[in-house]
Amino acid sequence: MADHSDIEWTEATWNPVTGCTKMSLGCRHCYAERMAYRLQAMGNSSYLNGFQVTTHPRMLDRPMQWKTPRMIFVNSMSDLFHEEVPESFIRDVFTVMGTIDRHRYQALTKRSDRLLELSPRLRWTPNIWMGVTVENASQLHRLDHLRRTGAALKFVSIEPLLGSLGTLDLRDIDWVIVGGESGPGARPMEERWVLEIRDQCLTHRVPFFFKQWGGVRKKKAGRLLQGVTWDEMPRSDRKGAGSFHAIDAHSRPSWRPSVIERV
Numbered sequence: 001m002a003d004h005s006d007i008e009w010t011e012a013t014w015n016p017v018t019g020c021t022k023m024s025l026g027c028r029h030c031y032a033e034r035m036a037y038r039l040q041a042m043g044n045s046s047y048l049n050g051f052q053v054t055t056h057p058r059m060l061d062r063p064m065q066w067k068t069p070r071m072i073f074v075n076s077m078s079d080l081f082h083e084e085v086p087e088s089f090i091r092d093v094f095t096v097m098g099t100i101d102r103h104r105y106q107a108l109t110k111r112s113d114r115l116l117e118l119s120p121r122l123r124w125t126p127n128i129w130m131g132v133t134v135e136n137a138s139q140l141h142r143l144d145h146l147r148r149t150g151a152a153l154k155f156v157s158i159e160p161l162l163g164s165l166g167t168l169d170l171r172d173i174d175w176v177i178v179g180g181e182s183g184p185g186a187r188p189m190e191e192r193w194v195l196e197i198r199d200q201c202l203t204h205r206v207p208f209f210f211k212q213w214g215g216v217r218k219k220k221a222g223r224l225l226q227g228v229t230w231d232e233m234p235r236s237d238r239k240g241a242g243s244f245h246a247i248d249a250h251s252r253p254s255w256r257p258s259v260i261e262r263v
């Protein structure tokens with residue numbers, strides 16, 4: 001579990017599930033896998049199974065213990081919609097998110113087909129931000145699945161961006177995050193792929209967040225895109241979900257969460 005985060009677009013992480021299996025090109029250098037084995041070696045009780053999919057019912061009450069409202073990334077160390085996570089457990093997670101509603105929750109999946117299948121049976125509340133990861137043009141169908149769910153606020157994390165996405169269908173998409181891969185063996189990201197996405201976000205007035213260039217030394221590479229920090233967030237008045245305002249990236253400094261990551 002991680003009660004703080006330095007992921008640029010969230011404030012804390014909550015991992016009622018850990019472990020996953022790789023399913024598409026974006027998974028190749030999975031950060032969660034690396035961390036899981038490291039934490040297992042350190043004897044962390046949540047990672048006794050390493051990177052095997054494991055549910056942690058004892059973690060379900062964690063958001064209740066956080067009295068101050070936070071932006072919480074759900075399952076940074078797994079994929080909530082993994083086929084080995086029982087539907088009943090996913091529904092438990094949604095019940096917690098709907099009940100402890102002082103927080104906003106950001107859930108992100110690559111298993112968009114299972115997300116769509118379960119959507120009618122999930123308790124969607126306005127504080128749940130649902131996202132899919134798309135790494136290249138062959139995974140754009142995940143956006144179509146997301147669009148058909150009951151989530152009030154829908155977003156896409158395009159990280160690691162591995163190629164041009166071409167024309168995007170941004171209908172009903174409330175937020176776009178883009179980032180390059182970081183860490184050992186990081187695959188390069190071209191500026192024109194990022195600009196292509198940013199320009200479509202500008203055209204369709206969708207908040208755009210540029211997370212990082214990535215690379216082996218991601219701090220050095222930074223997160224300026226043609227000299228500008230793009231930190232836009234979803235609007236508070238959009239379907240009543242969220243309370244951040246879209247930021248004018250040309251006039252505002254970088255948005256940063258107030259807390260630091262400890263996995």
Ligand code: SF4
Pocket residue numbers: 020021022023024026027030031032033077078079110
């Ligand atoms: S879906 Fe996410 S957590 Fe699972 S293997 Fe792929 S990158 Fe890792």
